[in-house]
Amino acid sequence: MRVGVVVKTLCLTSWGTGRERFEADIVTSKIKEDVPVIPSSSLKGVLRTSVIWAAKILKRHNLITSNPCLGVKPDSRRSPCGQCPICALFGYPGGPLPPLKVTPMFLVNSENDALKVFEKEDLLRGNYTPKAENLIQEITFIKIDDKTGTVARGALFTAEVVPPEVLFYGEILLKMGILKKRFREEELAEILRTFFAGLLYMRYADMGHRGAVKIVKVFARFSKDEKLIVERDPLISKLVKALGVEYDI
């Protein structure tokens, strides 16, 4: 199953690289000069967080049977359960090959452009080269000292940011063959419910540094078997409909 997601930035946003340069203290992720990109790890992180929240809601309404686990935390001895839909989708240390893969999110000019990329599988094959001119802006900001209410000493920052209304497109791949081999039909349905609910929940998720990003379009390509699974389960069908997924076989 291949899902294409188009997102739009709603405010000044950046995806930190942990590096700095002479002109800016916070550098946004780029593939070339002036061509911003949302790192794939960022997309996967947001998706995972959304799936966790969605799984909690589904569990509260008894729509899934297994308890969602929250993964590893460095300060606790808890390790991933390996049983819940989240572990099944995203994998866990020492576990089998996870079925989910993501691509980075690249700049697109319009939703139609994204659809073309989705149809031609350009992103997967590495044939897509985004173009942009002077898109990245630099802003300077300060930090106010809580005690004095004035600027804190040395707290003057310059950051690279992506302006609002910019579209990015990325893809999520779900290898159904791996899931089918590992799980029974009922379990598979629960995993897909969690996945699509998580995708829907991503509408409320933040993405990037102090940023807000909205999902504007979702494309999906299902095989015949996958379409059957989607149509057989009323909840999955509803979720897919709510996402506004444009079906394609």
Add this chain to the structure above:
Amino acid sequence: MIYEYEIKILSPTVVTERIGKLGYTTHRQFINGSVVRGALLTKIYEDSPDKEELIIKELDKPTFSVSPALFSEEKDLLREIWPTHSLCKVSKTYRKLQESVKSRPIVSNLRYVIEGMGGILERLKASEEKFMKIMVKKYQQTGKREYHPVEFKRVQGAVAHKIKDNVWILQNAKTEPIINIALHRARGAVEPEMFFYYEALLPGQKFKGFISQKGSLLETLSNKEIITIGKGGSRGYGRALLTLKETSTEDILDKMRVDKWKISEGDILVLEAFSSLGLDNSAYIVKGFDSIQSLKLPTPWMEEFGNIKGALRLRLLEPLVGGTGYIDGFSIRTGLPKARIKTLKIGSLLFYKVEKAEGNALEVLTGALTYGLCSLASIGLSHVAPIIEDPFPSPDKFIREV
């Protein structure tokens, strides 16, 4: 069946070389054969999970051999790309050898060793003296410090590219640091201790190597496949385009320009470790190199790949020129550390005396390069390449060209 494969990196790729205090560092010059093999098996499993049993069988009884993928750009493997051997030296100074690119040229003493007199040790000594003499003379003539022998250092196992006749340069793939953090799900702020540093290969770069198979597992793959290599595949790292191109013994010999060379008894044959060289015993744990003291080619492993019309019996002339190292591994499938393998490092040289040569000896030597010497070739070890003529320039050629 022999394939030449090319890997074109599509997203940042982390092929772990070592994990240090700072984080993960990546290989800059080649991608290990074991990594490529893992990527291939993963691809086969992802596409058809029903083949899981076949893949597990492959792990126990390997049917294909994968050589490391050397950093290639647009260059031709073997003809223009070769791993530097232990008698290579690289200039410490960057010189403008290509337009707008400064690089470090390579010089080799191997020709003096092959053409020298006496035992290997004596020849090595004499070749080093000759190198010093030529370089000091050139330094005195020109007054340029870059020709002084101290301005050269040993370089073994690095990837060299040929830019013109007798000019080879050291080439490294470009990398960039990637810093990852984990966010606290409730606070949305960074979790303490969850800070990860990776060095990653930049997209767009190409690597080339050989794959040989005796079974049919690879036939499920098409000529062009998107594979995931190295760390963080599900996070989108390591996406690469794999291109498989069928090749033959004749093509390989043509690339090495040795198709008319004849091997006869009593000759000295130089073999270079094209990948780290470790010979297995029955328990798959390497204990040393006793078994390569006397080498019978083709080995039983090589014979499994097909009918090789020729045979060689070789006796190792001491000493081995190179260095030894260890390869440690960790199985993601079983979660257990793998057996530590003692190896001769890439680029080590083995000087053999030919005791017996029958049939097409060149085909045998090509087999040693593409199939490897033993089953460790399935994880990218034990490939050796014959050096009939040193690809790198000797000091006299070097000072003429550079």
